[in-house]
Amino acid sequence: xxxxxxxxxxxxxWHDRGSPDFGYFExxxxxxxxxxxxxxxxxxxxxRLDLANVLEIACGAGRHAERAAPLxxxxxxxxxxxxxxxxxxxxxxxxxxxxxxxSVDGLTIPLNEDGQFTAVYSYDAMVxxxxxxxxxxLAEIGRLLRPGGMALLHHSNYDxxxxxxxxxxPGWRNFMNIALLEHLASRRGxxxxxxxxxxxxxxxxxxxxxxxxxxxx
Ligand SMILES: C[S@@+](CC[C@H](N)C(=O)[O-])C[C@H]1O[C@@H](n2cnc3c(N)ncnc32)[C@H](O)[C@@H]1O
Numbered sequence: 710x711x712x713x714x715x716x717x718x719x720x721x722x723w724h725d726r727g728s729p730d731f732g733y734f735e736x737x738x739x740x741x742x743x744x745x746x747x748x749x750x751x752x753x754x755x756x757r758l759d760l761a762n763v764l765e766i767a768c769g770a771g772r773h774a775e776r777a778a779p780l781x782x783x784x785x786x787x788x789x790x791x792x793x794x795x796x797x798x799x800x801x802x803x804x805x806x807x808x809x810x811x812s813v814d815g816l817t818i819p820l821n822e823d824g825q826f827t828a829v830y831s832y833d834a835m836v837x838x839x840x841x842x843x844x845x846x847l848a849e850i851g852r853l854l855r856p857g858g859m860a861l862l863h864h865s866n867y868d869x870x871x872x873x874x875x876x877x878x879p880g881w882r883n884f885m886n887i888a889l890l891e892h893l894a895s896r897r898g899x900x901x902x903x904x905x906x907x908x909x910x911x912x913x914x915x916x917x918x919x920x921x922x923x924x925x926x
Pocket of ligand 1: 716719720723724733737766767768769770771772773787788789790793812814815816831832833834838842
């Protein structure tokens, strides 16, 4: 299978109510607080973002957006799963500053708003993505962020099975590590501000990278 076909297979894990992991959206609600509690690892980095105009990639059913929205002036949510987005739309229906923009191809954000976002974040999703898919979203982040804007990305740090499908790896972690993430980001003009690795399904299987689009030299 090509990387594109694998990206489609990963999309299909959450694509509709019959897909293999659609139950995820209910199962994980009880863990959301661990991302958002004051002093939590993710929260400490999130609080460094400029929240004037924020994009969440792979937002799922909007459990993080519900926490983030009151902190943001404008927010855009994107995902490939229309069914998950329907839940996010319902959950955030009383938040007029939040809009939803589906990603049809799972590689791009269909917006002509180059340089207008102050921050991007993505939690508990890129850990599963093909490296080519992560690279494509890094290109989109480089395009959409304004100079000085930052992206906070939760991604895989699992590089033990380079040829495996994500679904054959522990916790469905796809092949990635912090060095490859930094390399791919650099090719899209993004610099690393900070990277942390941490235990999730395995010791140091996950990472949180804070990237910045440099201001013009
Ligand atoms: C494990 S869920 C995480 C959802 C959400 N981030 C959360 O923490 O609740 C993975 C999400 O990634 C989405 N997804 C999978 N492949 C994608 C892609 N290529 N582009 C955008 N979203 C994708 C799925 O539809 C699903 O909502």
